[in-house]
Amino acid sequence: MPTSHTDPVTLEVVELIGTVVARYHQEYEEAAAAHSLTGAQARVLGLLTLEPTPMRKIAEKLKCEPSNVTGIIDRLESRGLVERRPDPADRRVKLAAPTDEGRDTARRLRDSLHFAREPLGELTGLERTLLRDLLRRMLGEGPAPSAP
Template sequence: MTPRKTPPDPLAREVVELIGTVVGRYHEEYDEAATGYALTGAQARVLALLMHGPLPMRRIAEQLKCEPSNVTGIVDRLESRGLVERRPDPSDRRVKLAATTAAGLETGTRLRDSLGDFAREPLARLSEAERTALRDLLRRMLG
């Protein structure tokens, strides 16, 4: 028999729902911004991940919560557009890393900057101290 879990208190439930709403809105606006660059949402997310540096395909799949075979197709399409390239991992030549090209970095930067309205509008209602507190709380929640 599975032990009964204590249901979340109403405040915790509301916080979870609000976080879900923010995340949903972010994904909608992210996908909309991606179409402005003729990218799918998944392609834009891969490009955003790679802006922090080259990654193995398996790590990209873990980050996107999808199968590595899906990532292969996404990277293939980004590579055909000259936004991403594959290169050998210097520490293990059997592993291929996906990395942004100069064009990919530029596109990723423009895409990220086009999301400014998402951040500006709701966050503008908060003072700098409130935004700092929100950031710190989110970091704490994520460990």
């Protein structure tokens, strides 16, 4: 039963994943910088394009303290990419939402993220399906290897 954590194959997979992580982050930061955004600002902006979000919830997604979100939204707002709206249901809450320009910036940024797409070009459709199923199982997102 090959579940050892120190066999050569496992160690190499760990190292390869480390390489993937490093490349992913580097490209993400560069793509953000190309739009004059920091990584944190880019992440928040991307988050808000899904739906207007209370400050508190943004902090949870970012896994940081709520007080930090104030500054990040401040800077995005001062650039006209985000606005604060009142929540009709609870006057304590402020919803952060992207402006039209913010949505446009987020879209262009998303399109510029080539990583994990360029490299995947090396793999056939079958191999990508295989990779998807392996990653799914690894992440415990159900072993269901559905059809491509």
